Amino acid sequence: MNWLAEQFAALSPAVQATLWTVLIAMAAATSSALLGSYLVLRRMGLVGDAISHAVLPGLVVGFLMSGTRELWPMLLGAAIAGLAMTYLAEWLRRHAQVEAGGALGVVFTSFFALGVILINLYASQVDLDPGCVLYGALGTSALDTIRILGLDVPRSFLSLGAVALLDLAFVAVFWKELKISSFDPALATTLGISAIVMNYLLMGSVAVTVVAGFEAVGSILIIAMLIVPGATAHLFTDRLATMLVTAVLVGWIAAAGGCLLAVHFDTSEAGMISVVAGAEFALAALAAPRYGIAARILRGFAFAFRIVQEDVLARLYRLEEGVAVRDAGALAMHRPAAERLARIYLRARRQLTRAAGGWALTERGRARAQALVRSHRLWEGYLSEQLRLPLDHLHEAAHRMEHYMTPQFAEKVEERLVQRDADPHGRRIPPQPSP
């Protein structure tokens, strides 16, 4: 510890200041990422934004009443303002029948306006720089230090660190309550874990956290710190604990990366932190294994490819049955390249083989094709018998549906049919192939 302190003291003041800036931002990121994750899961991103504005009058009143720039009175004021806003918005929604988003909008803008008016009214006593609230003051707050253990520690690092620990304790102590009231508030309430109480506890903590976050990025960009890490983490994981840890890491990277980039380019830390957070999200959205856009596109291709395969198989099956080539050919030809690819793939999967003058189904391929044709014809029968669709309306619909039908569903449909052995065109409905 001492050794570390000595090393640190040996650094040049500019580097020290930068390091402290990074640490302050990381402390703020810790608490915002933790609580923000819950906001993301509860689909309450807008609420985070609203609270970050609504706490302003609480800050001012806290400041006026304590007369100091100590953080704690302001945090208390903010928490009260945050809770008041939550309560009022809920009340409006309930009793004035204003829709939830609207109620929130009305209340938080009024609160924010009230805060601005208060600052202007008491401008002489409030040395609360509106610019600092809006844009954060990372650079300067690193300079306001007190001496601890032979080290000049910025006050804001201490207070933000304390808030981070507080939030960590909150999440740890109310782990199961937060989990169940976020996932299934109704069940939570019936079990005696009041979802309403949990909501207020969370909102109060968010208000406190948001004020702490002002220091780092200001009220405008706090939403980036609050929501983006959680949203990014959600793309990567499917366990709550992992998600929280990932969110904090994402927040740290944004905080550290943003501060360093800001120093490098000599621009605003708040802006850079948000930019880095946004970049992390974009990257995750593209690359995340399950929910990422890239993965989704791939899956889309996989699905399209499956349809091509199935159409190739079904067409061969119909040809085997002796359906006129002209009719069978009309069945969904895909682009030649796609069909060729599908045939290669199917051959590798041993569902197709080369045969004299073309292709033939293997045992396996025939079973798969038979299930498809069966689904197709059952659905045609269903549409014709139950929906009374004319004959020329059946094929398109069945051709689409066949790709979605499970054997179980096909069986259900069959149970409903009067004519079970042939479709409305008189073609045989094959039985379910044995596996």
Add this chain to the structure above:
Amino acid sequence: MSRPGDIQTPPAVELHDLTVAYHKKPVLWDIDLAIPEGEMVGIIGPNGAGKSTLIKAVLGLVPAATGWVRVFGESYASRRREVGYVPQRESVDWDFPVSALDVVLMGTYGRLGWCRRPGAAERKQALGALERVGMQDFARRQISQLSGGQQQRVFLARALAQNARLYLMDEPFAGVDAATETAIVNVLRDLKQQGRTLLVVHHDLQTVEGYFDRVVLVNLRLVAAGPTREVFTRDNLLATYGGRLTILDQAAETVRRFEDWLPQTGAEPPHSAARAAAPQRLLSPPGAPPPAQPQHGAAPQAARRPPGENHALP
């Protein structure tokens, strides 16, 4: 306040002149109802009839505008440990980052009280509950990667983990295939055998008589309640169902869900598809004979299909 006849054991659920309103607009009017302990009771009614609201009112999730609710003769709050709840599946966000086991563990939270974490005993119990519904192999799976029927089983397992005396279940059979439905029914019958009371919102009129000892028919008001044989009649059903359902939007829904889900493994769409699109929920238009008549008993399915079905579609 008390019913005539034996009042030695209070009913499992008793509603007295209960009216429930959303935004002052009543959706349930003046319900009087007593559910005796140890029975399996179906709540039947069309969409928007107030079935879920009825259950929520018993659980204290929505306030009563007038009237009162008793659970085992007392207020819900003092009996909550003895009540298990299976909400409608759509009521939660299945993208939530928890595993099936996590969800089942939530059933033990009520017993644990504030701030205590579930321990080894609870985990064992939760695993046991998963096993009872045949889901032990999916314990570690994130819940959005389960099919609709599997999700429903997880919900049921969670209720089992609550180990309650009275179970309130909101459409536990919605969107499950025949096999899952049978599995769920068997679990419910087990529970009944152990003397527990089950109050189950149910939509499939064809299975009502097979499943339930008693039925409660609601549509904004109580139409009838009592032993299935006496109450589940053509006239009562006609009085309960004013509107009709169509299969077409359900089929559209199936396809939409499928595409949201987009296959990862190939050929198998979610099980919910099978059930959601199954035509048996189709109801006859007003005036046509009701879908299921008690005297048909075990008649084959085709014969039970209401004659009006073909015309019920646009």
